[in-house]
Amino acid sequence: MRTPYSRALWFLVLLLSLPLHAQEPPPDLAAIVGTYHGEALNGGGLAPVTTVFRLASGNRLVGEYIVSDARGTFHGTISNAFFEDGKLSVEWTDRDGEGYAEFTFSPDFRSFEGIWASYDSPNGSPWSGEKE
Numbered sequence: 235m236r237t238p239y240s241r242a243l244w245f246l247v248l249l250l251s252l253p254l255h256a257q258e259p260p261p262d263l264a265a266i267v268g269t270y271h272g273e274a275l276n277g278g279g280l281a282p283v284t285t286v287f288r289l290a291s292g293n294r295l296v297g298e299y300i301v302s303d304a305r306g307t308f309h310g311t312i313s314n315a316f317f318e319d320g321k322l323s324v325e326w327t328d329r330d331g332e333g334y335a336e337f338t339f340s341p342d343f344r345s346f347e348g349i350w351a352s353y354d355s356p357n358g359s360p361w362s363g364e365k366e
Contacts (some may be wrong), residue, residue, distance in 0.1 A: 262317055263295050265343040270363025274350065276303045285363045287312070299326070326350060335361055 266287050273280040281303040290296045297312035310328030312335075317323075322337045333355075337348035344365045349358030 272363035
């Protein structure tokens with residue numbers, strides 16, 4: 235017969251057997267983390283873009299990017315990332331608005347090719363990057 239004491243002891247043993255370390259990020263997300271240099275179609279032509287991906291709390295992939303075009307240099311943020319089957323879907327926000335992008339990574343995660351678009355435009359434009 236189990237007593238309240240033995241039940242509490244059993245629960246304590248189970249609790250102590252759980253891993254005490256932080257959860258590791260999924261391997262694909264960890265491989266994406268880094269700085270990529272490439273180009274994005276912005277305005278009338280391809281503009282240099284630096285895209286940075288990092289892991290935030292809860293193993294969420296977030297990032298930012300810097301674009302240099304005819305109007306100067308501007309920054310944007312990347313959020314709501316979802317990775318599946320080699321494709322990373324994200325949302326972006328910058329001075330010109332907000333929208334979505336989808337990147338397809340090389341098998342070694344050293345580069346990506348993708349498209350971006352604003353929410354009010356169905357047409358996608360290229361966005362690429364190569365890891366430094």
